[in-house]
Amino acid sequence: MTSVSVRDLSLNFGAVTVLDRLNLDINHGEFLVLLGSSGCGKSTLLNCIAGLLDVSEGQIFIKDRNVTWEEPKDRGIGMVFQSYALYPQMSVEKNLSFGLQVARVPQAEIDKRVARAAEILQIQPLLKRKPAELSGGQRQRVAIGRALVRDVDVFLFDEPLSNLDAKLRSELRVEIKRLHQSLKNTMIYVTHDQIEALTLADRIAVMKGGVIQQLADPMTIYNAPENLFVAGFIGSPSMNFFRGEVAARDGGTFVQVDGVAFDVTAYPARAGLQPGQKVVLGLRPEHVKVDEAAAGDAAHQAVVDIEEPMGADNLLWLTLAGQSMSVRIAGQRRYKPGTNVRLSFDMGVASIFDAASENRI
Amino acid sequence: MTSVSVRDLSLNFGAVTVLDRLNLDINHGEFLVLLGSSGCGKSTLLNCIAGLLDVSEGQIFIKDRNVTWEEPKDRGIGMVFQSYALYPQMSVEKNLSFGLQVARVPQAEIDKRVARAAEILQIQPLLKRKPAELSGGQRQRVAIGRALVRDVDVFLFDEPLSNLDAKLRSELRVEIKRLHQSLKNTMIYVTHDQIEALTLADRIAVMKGGVIQQLADPMTIYNAPENLFVAGFIGSPSMNFFRGEVAARDGGTFVQVDGVAFDVTAYPARAGLQPGQKVVLGLRPEHVKVDEAAAGDAAHQAVVDIEEPMGADNLLWLTLAGQSMSVRIAGQRRYKPGTNVRLSFDMGVASIFDAASENRI
Amino acid sequence: MTGQTRGSARPNQWLRNLNAKIASIPMILTAVVIFVGGTAWTVLYSFTNSKLLPRLSFVGLDQYERLWAAPRWLISIENLAIYGFFSLIFSLVIGFVLAALMDQKIRFENTFRTIMLYPFALSFIVTGLVWQWLLNPQYGIQSIVRSLGWTNFNFDPLYNSDIVIYGILIAALWQGTGLVMCLMLAGLRGIDEDIWKAARVDGIPMWKTYVLVIIPMMRGVFITTLVIIASGIVKVYDLVVAQTSGGPGIASEVPAKYVYDYMFQAQNLGQGFAASTMMLVTVAIIIVPWAYLEFGGGRKRA
Amino acid sequence: TDLEVTHWWTSGGEAAAVAELAKAFDATGNKWVDGAIAGSGGTARPIMISRITGGDPMGATQFNHGRQAEELVQAGLMRDLTDLATRENWKEIIKPASLLESCTIEGKIYCAPVNIHSWQWLWLSNAAFKQAGVPVPKNWDEFVAAAPALEKAGIVPLAVGGQPWQAAGAFDVLMVAIAGKDTFEKVFAQKDEEVAAGPEIAKVFKAADDARRMSKGSNVQDWNQATNLVITGKAGGQIMGDWAQGEFQLAGQKAGVDYTCLPGLGVNEVISTGGDAFYFPLLDDEEKSKAQEALASTLLKPETQVAFNLKKGSLPVRGDVDLAAANDCMKKGLDILAKGNVIKGTDQLLSADSQKQKEDLFSEFFANASMTPEDAQKRFAEIIAAAD
C-alpha cells in the first residue's frame, strides 16, 4: 500500500523549473531518504508534499487521497526542520501542545499525547524550559516531538541533523531510526549527508537537478550505482574513477587506463563490455587491497602520497595510472608517505560505466 | 626547537575564566590540532596566540620571542578563519596582497608572493574574481592563501573547514595536509571534528573547559586515551563504556558488569587492576568481533537492535549487560534487527579507567 | 631583541587601542559635556530664579511648586500622556499590520513602501501645515464631506479643545508610521522561514501565528522601534506649533512647548529648566533601566 | 556699513513700514540688512536673545520697550545710548515721557523708541453691520447688543485670533474701558491683588465672557487673519491695537467709510503707550558702533517717524511732527495722546513671565467655554499676586 504518491510533479519558480515531472511512490511504513547536493530540489519536493508550496503541475496523494491542494494541517503530516523552528517564547510543553490547542483537541488528550511524546523522546525533564535553554540536540528532539504529538501518518524531515555536531548527529540518527522502528510511520527524510542516508533509509532517492537519479535500497545504491553521478556522490571518500577503454585479451577482459591494465574479467556484467568501448571504471577505496610492494605485477604498484589515519581506519592517497586515488585500510596498518605499495582489486564489487551515457554497464 | 610556547596562560572574560594557567609547547614544523567540543576555549587560545585577545596572565613565545603584548601583525603568524573572512569588496588578488600592501612590501615582491601562493593553491584563474563569485572551497583556499603570502612561521586555523560540506571537507583536508608537507611550517589547527584532528595532526591537544586533557599523537589519543573524557570524545561512534568491578578469578582478571564478566587478562596494564576496584571498561566499536550466535559462551550473546549500514562499514547497535553498545563490522556483513549474535573482544586494545579518578589504568 | 623587552612587559593600559579612544573623543565629549554636563547644568539652574539670563540665585523648590500648580503644565502632561499612549499603540499596530501586509509577497511592494515612507521625508512643520489645512473646517475634509450632502458632518479636531490632540495624532501617524512599517518589515524579513512553515503544518491560523509566535520573536525590533517612537514623542514640538500653536486656548500644549515658551517667551529660564528637569526625570525613569540592560551590562555583541 | 537689524514685522503693513526705516537708514550711507523673523515676537525674541547672549549679536534689534531687555542690559550686553540721547535731546522731543523712561535703566538710556502702539481699539466692519441690518455701534455695549443680529446673518461678531497674546490684549483693553484707568494701574502697576479679585474686575470678566461668546467661530490663528475677517465683512469687529490699521490701509479701505474705529472701545477714551523700540547690542566693531548711532538717530528723525508710522498705523514718538496725512483713526489717537489720557502698556508694567502666564490664562479662557469668569478671575488674581 502506498502512503505517499507523487505524480508528474512539476514546480517552477518563475522561469526556473526546480522539479520536472517527478514521480515517486512511497510505501506505508517506509523510511525514504531524499539525498542530493545543495540546491537540487530536495526541500522543494518535501515542501510540496507538505503543502507548503503550491505545485505547478501534477498531483500528490497521501494515503490514496488527493491532497494536492489541501492545507498542510489537513494532510496528516508532521514536519521537522533543520533550524528546529521552535517557537522561542514558548516552553517545550507549549511548543508541543500549541498545534493541538489551536485544533481544539481536548486538554486531557493533549496532555496524554505530550506526555507520550516526551517519554518517547526522553525530554520529560525539559518540558518547562524555553528552547533557548536547550542544547542543539534537545531542541531537535523537541522539534521531532512536535510532529509526534500530531499523530500523523507521514513524517517529513528536512535536514533535521545538519545543524548539529558530528557526535550528536550520530546519536540522534540512532534515535530517529529507533523511532521509526517503534512507530512504523512513513518517513521522508531530506539530507545531503550520505551517512545519514545510508544508515537510515529503507530506500534512497538520489536527486540531481530536480530529477531522481536512482531510487533503491542503500546497498544497491552503494554497491551498484546506476550512473556515474550516483557512484561519485555516494561514498566518502569518493569512488575512484579510471577512464579507459575495454580490451579483450587472453580470454580475459581488461580496462586499459593510461598504460595500466585492470583485469575486469571478474566483473559480473562483463558480457556488456564491448572491446574498444570507452568506459569509466569505478573502485571504492575499501575494495582495494594494499600490500607492501614486492616483486609482483609492476603495473599495480603505487607510492603513498598522504596518509590519513582516522582511528578505526586509515586512508591512503596514492597515485596510480597518473591519477590520485584513495584506499581505505584498517586503522592499525600504517604506511609512511613515500612507501611503495602493491595494490589488488576486487572486481566483483567494482562498477563500470559507459563513458558516453555515464550509465552503469 | 619550539616554535610556539604558551606559559601559564590565563584568560578571563569578566568573571568567567575561559583559559586557566594553560601550558603548551609546539615544535617547529609541527601540525598541532586543538580538539574539543564547542565552547571549550579553543578559539580563545588561538586568538591569544594570534594576539587578537589580550591575555589576562601568562606569556606567549613565538620562535622564542616573547610576543605576549605584540600586535598580531608583528608575531609572524597567519590566520585562516571558519567563515573565510575574505574582504568581500576586494578581488582575490587584492585579498591576498592587502596585508602586504599595508606592510609596504614592494609591489614586485607582492606580485611574486601572490603568484606563488596562487600556484600552490591552484587559484590562478580566480585571481580577478570577487569572493562572492567563488565556491566555498575556493574561498577557503583563498583564505589559506592570505596566510600563505605573508610568509609566516606559524599558521593558525580556526575551524577552517566546518562551513563546507562533507565532500569538500575531505578534499580540502587532504590539501591542507599536502600544504603542510610541502611548507613544513608550524600549524595550529582548531577543530571539533575528530576526523580532521586524527588525519591532520602530528599531535592533538584535546581540550575541555579551558584545560588540555591530553596532548599526544593521534594514535595514542585514539588507542590509549588518558581519561574517560578523551576516550569518549574521540571515535565515532563513541567507545562503548561498561562500568563494573575488577574481579580476579582462575588466574585471570575480569571486569564484572551487571552479571556479565569481561575477561581482561589480556589488558596490557592488567597489573594496575585491583580486585574490587570500580572501573570503566572501554571498548571501541571496531574492536568487537561479531559472529552468528552459536552454542558458545552464553554471557557474550547479544541481540541486534539497530543496524546502520554505512556503505563500507556496517554499524550494529546491540544490548549487552543491560546497556546499548555499538559494533562496527564490514559493510557487506548484514544482521537484521532481532538477530542473535555472539561477541568477542580484543582486550589488548581496550581501555580501562578508574571509575573515581576517570584516569586510564 | 627589541621585541624581547617590548613584548615582555604589559604595556600601559591607557595606550592600548589608542586610536579607538581618539576616535571616540567626539562621542565622549558629546556624552559628557553636552548630555551630562548640559543636563546637570539645567537641573542646577532649575533651582534658581533665573529669568532672561541664567544666574545662581537659589530659590529651592519654588519653580517646581509653581510648575505643578500651573494648569498649562498639567494640561501639557495630560496631552503628552494621551498623545504618547496612542501614538505608541497606533504606530506599533498600524506599522506592524502594514508590514505584515507588505510581507505577503505582494506585487508593487516598492511602490507601496515608497508611498508609506515618503511622509517621513517631510518635516513636522510641513506635516503640520498640510494637516492643519486638511483639517480646517472651512476648506478641508469637513467642507468636502458637507458639500457632498452630509451637511451635519462635523470634523474639526483642530478647533475643538476636547479632541485637538487627536487631530495632532492623525498628522503624527501619517508622518511616522511609514518608518515603523519599514522597521517592522525588516524584522519580519529576519524571521526564519521555517517558523512559518512549522506553524502552517501545525495548523495555526495566520493571525495567531503573528500574535503568538512572530511578535514575541521580534522583541529586538520592537525595542528599537519603541526607542525611536518614544524619543520622538517626548520631543514633540514642531508639529504642535505648526498645526495649532497649542490651541485652541491651551488645549494642545505639550511639555516641550512649555519649556520653550517659558524659557524664551516668558523669559523665565528657571521655570523652563524646572519643566525640562521634570521631563528628564520622566524620561530617565523609563529609559535608564532599559538602556542599562541593553547596552550597559556588558552583555553580548549584537 | 552693513548693519543687521532683526525684527518681527512681517505682515503686509509692517513690512511696508520697515521698508521706510531701511530707506532712511540706507540714505545715511549705511546698509540695512534685514533680519525679519516671522511669527510674532514670541518666536522672534528667543532667537534674538540667544544670539545676543551667544556672542553673535546683530546690529540692532526690535523689542517691545519695557522689560523685555532689562536683563540683557543688566548683563552689560547692550549699548548705552545716553550720550547720543543727550546730544539729540531725546528727553525733550520724545512724548510722552514714559516712553523714554521705559528705555532708561539706572539713569542710562538703552533704546530708541520708534512708535507708540495703543491697544485700545475696536475695529468694526461697516459692511458687516449693514448686512446684519443694524447700525454701526458706537461703543462696546451697543456692540454686544448687536451681536445676535450679526450672528443671525452668519457673521462672527468678534474676531479673536488664536495666538495667546490676542486674548490677553483684548482683556486688558476691556479692563481699561470698563474698569477705568485707575483700576488698571492698581492692578498692573501696583499689582494690587485685592483689586484684581474685586468687583470691578469681576465686571471686566463679565465683559470678557461676552467677548468670548461673540468670538466663537473665529477659527483663525494670526491677528491679521482676524483683521482680514473684519475687512471682508465676515466678522463684525475686532479688539486689536492700532497696527491693525495698516491692514485696512493695505486693503484699500477707508476709515469712517469702510470701517469704524472706536478707541477705548468707545467707552473710556484712554490709550496705552506701549510700543516698539530698537536696542543696540554692544559691538566691538568701531564701524558698526558708528552705524548703530546713525540708525538710532535716523529712527527718531521727524521724517522717518512720519513715513514709518503712517505705514505702520501707529503713532509717532515725538509730538512735534506733522501728521497731516494721518487718517481719521490716527487723528483720534493723536487727540487722545495730546489730552494726556495715556496709560503705560502692560509690556512696560509686567515682566514677560507674568505676561506669559496671563496669556496662558486668557488663551484658555477664550477657548474653553466651560471655564467660568469667576474661576478665571481667581487665577488672574493669583497671577497678579505673584507678579513682579
Added chain:
Amino acid sequence: MLNLVANNSTVIEYEAVPGRITSGPRGAKPRRTLSRRNIVVYGTLFVVALYYLLPLYVMIMTSLKGMPEIRIGNIFAPPIEITFEPWVKAWAQACTGLNCDGLSRGFWNSVRITVPSVIISIAVASVNGYALANWRFKGADLFFTILIIGAFIPYQVMIYPIVIVLREMGVYGTLTGLIIVHTIFGMPILTLLFRNYFAGLPEELFKAARVDGAGFWTIYFKIMLPMSLPIFVVAMILQVTGIWNDFLFGVVFTRPEYYPMTVQLNNIVNSVQGVKEYNVNMAATLLTGLVPLTIYFISGRLFVRGIAAGAVKG
C-alpha cells in the same frame, strides 16, 4: 490566510483501487490570484496608500491653483486652470520683511548647511560606531549608554547649554557652530545604527584584517567602509531629512544670512499678508520637501535594507 484558502480546495475522496492509483479525479488548481486573501491585502494597502497620498495630492493640486479658485473650491478638485504662479512666487518672490526672494536664498543656505553637516555627522558617528563595535575599550559602553539616553532629551533643554558651549568655543552663529550642533544631535541614533551594523559584520573579518597588519584607520577605510553602503544610505537619508528639515537649530544657532530653507518657509507661511495664500504656501512646502523626497524616492530600497541591517538587532 490558511482558513480562507481551505474552503477552496475540494477534498477528493478517491475510490481506492488497492495498491494503485488510477488516473483519479484531480484537485483542480484553485484560482488564487483573486482569492479573498488578495482582495483583503491589496484592498487594505490601496486604502492606506490613499491616506498617505491624499495630503501630497492636495498639496500639489492646491499649489497649481489660483487664489480665487481656492476660495471657492474644493481642495480635492484638480485645478481648472493650472498656474505655476504660486511656484514662482514661493521660489523667488515671496516676502519676509524686506526680503522678497522667496525660498531661493534659503535653498542654497540649506545646501550649504546640509552637505557638510551630513558628511561630518556621519563621518563622526560611523567612526564612533566602528570603535564601539570592534575596538571596545573600557568605559565605552558607559559613554554609549549616556549617548543613547541623550537621544531622549528634548532639544529645548539643551539649547541653552549649547549656546554657552558654542560661545565659549567662539563659533556661535557660524556655519561651523551649526554643523557641530547637527553632529551632536545626530550622534546618538547614528552611532547606534552604525554600532549595530558593524557588530553585525563578521568579527572574523576584523580579526583577519588585524592579522594582516591593518590598524584602526586602515581597517575602517579599507575593510569596513566598502561593506557599509546600506547603513550609510540609511544614515544619509536620516541626516539629510533631519538636517534639511530642521528649523529650531537653523534659527537659533545661525545668523540670518545662513537661514535655511525651513526658516524661509516658516517666514513665508507665517507672514500672512491679508489672507493666507494657500497655493504659495503649498508650493513652498513642496519645494522645501523636494530634496529629501527625491532622496527617498531614489534610495528607498537601500533604506529598507540598511534598516534591516542596522536597526533591527537592537
